[in-house]
Ligand SMILES: Nc1ncnc2c1ncn2[C@@H]1O[C@H](COP(=O)(O)OP(=O)(O)OP(=O)(O)O)[C@@H](O)[C@H]1O
């Protein structure tokens with residue numbers, strides 16, 4: 001098997017609270033390989049978002065190691081993490097998180113601005129990805145002109161624009177109805193078929209069923225890690 | 238990258254036009270005030286400097302004792318305490334280069350059907366030298382004219398214009414107190430003196446002629462005023478001491494008796510006037526700078542609000558790869574752009590008002606290129622200084638907290 005895109009070992013995160021240190025993650029081991037499509041599930045408060053924030057280099061772990069593309073990023077400086085987020089990772093959020101004053105095209109192109117890429121290249125790349133998610137004709141519209149499902153497609157295009165090694169999505173369908181959710185999941189499926197690695201968090205088993213692999217969290221630990229194809233329908237909680 | 242960021246700063250400014258405009262207004266008023274105050278202050282300094290340069294340098298006037306308190310033009314109760322011999326003795330003193338006894342008063346001038354009232358100065362040729370007063374047409378009178386009390390006159394530009402109109406005054410004869418005087422020269426223009434009097438409204442004639450034919454003083458040879466010029470600013474104290482000692486000795490004043498004359502350092506008076514305008518100019522600038530400061534605080538205030546409002550945006554930008562310095566640059570750029578735009582408008586407004594003041598009141602204003610440069614440097618500094626704290630606050634936000642912000 002190829003080298004993993006992500007390997008975490010003994011990853012732990014504790015938050016300081018009024019009642020003392022609260023361990024949100026207590027030693028997680030996981031490897032994500034190129035072409036993987038993982039759904040992370042688990043009850044509320046089990047540490048899924050905490051884990052995704054660490055994978056996304058938005059936060060640093062209290063203990064453990066995190067190898068991203070072979071490099072240990074557990075203790076990197078803030079700006080170095082920003083560069084990783086820009087070049088290696090793509091984010092899709094529950095709330096879409098497009099910038100409201102920018103056209104869709106500019107939204108999609110924004111990561112390229114921070115990568116220092118020239119205007120023409122940015123424009124071309126953004127157009128291409130908007131076409132790919134089927135929204136090329138709205139390139140010059142503002143985000144509030146299109147529906148939630150369409151906004152999430154734009155957000156996916158933005159996540160893809162820097163050709164990342166990995167897409168991270170924390171409840172990407174959480175704000176969408178079931179029909180639109182299916183559309184988004186079909187898009188993720190197509191992207192994964194093209195070889196893009198995806199890790200997403202969801203509460204819904206039928207959404208998780210789109211993924212190839214399902215990882216279940218409970219109280220800050222991984223309690224199961226199974227291939228969807230081998231165990232269709234997954235396990236009951 | 239910078240171009241893209243400038244575009245974004247522009248968008249951000251346009252997103253809330255009224256707020257941006259009001260923030261800018263603070264800068265507009267601040268810079269406008271600085272420009273107006275500098276124009277007025279520098280104008281005043283320029284006017285004083287101009288006047289001082291027409292006065293002549295290193296000058297004393299020695300006034301006869303009966304005039305230490307009364308006005309120069311009022312009639313004298315007794316004989317003046319100074320005389321021409323005093324003046325001659327003074328010119329022997331070390332460091333003295335010109336001594337001019339003068340007798341002046343206002344008289345009516347008549348030429349043909351025209352008449353004009355003007356200041357008449359009876360003096361010696363040294364007066365013109367001491368005051369560095371040039372002749373632009375014709376010639377000055379000489380010492381021989383003073384000795385033989387000839388009826389010749391050199392006249393100022395104002396007199397020439399009002400009495401002779403378009404005619405060339407040189408060689409023409411005008412009358413002062415029924416006496417015919419031949420105009421032999423026209424003086425170069427000097428404009429107003431420090432008291433605001435028109436120095437070109439002057440007729441200069443030989444002292445002897447003035448005393449005999451014009452003023453008719455019973456005390457021939459006595460004068461009310463002597464102008465003395467020292468060879469340099471450094472020798473002025475020495476000259477003052479020398480004159481005091483000389484006059485006390487010549488007037489036989491014993492120890493303990495007060496001086497019967499009064500010395501006034503014209504150059505020092507001018508210098509203090511110049512210093513006053515300088516101080517005024519600095520004060521005006523300082524007051525105006527306060528409004529600039531207030532404008533800057535306005536920018537800081539709005540930038541802080543903007544950072545809070547856009548916390549989520551900052552989080553998104555960080556998530557997709559903005560480094561701290563990218564966020565810092567973005568917000569600094571916005572502050573500097575508001576500051577610059579405000580500065581530009583303020584500059585135009587200030588110039589317009591300064592020109593308006595000049596047009597309406599005739600007050601001298603000076604608009605220098607360096608003032609504009611200073612204004613721009615100040616705008617950039619204010620933008621960076623007051624934009625720094627909010628921008629740094631934005632750059633230091635925690636991405637997760639920022640993304641969670643509603
Ligand atoms: N910044 C924080 N400070 C303190 N405690 C936190 C913080 N963030 C998360 N926690 C706690 O850590 C635990 C895990 O939170 P996390 O957001 O990872 O859960 P989750 O699995 O994503 O839940 P959900 O399904 O509701 O999104 C929770 O008990 C939460 O209260």
Ligand SMILES: [Mg+2]
Pocket residue numbers: 048049050
């Ligand atoms: Mg969560």
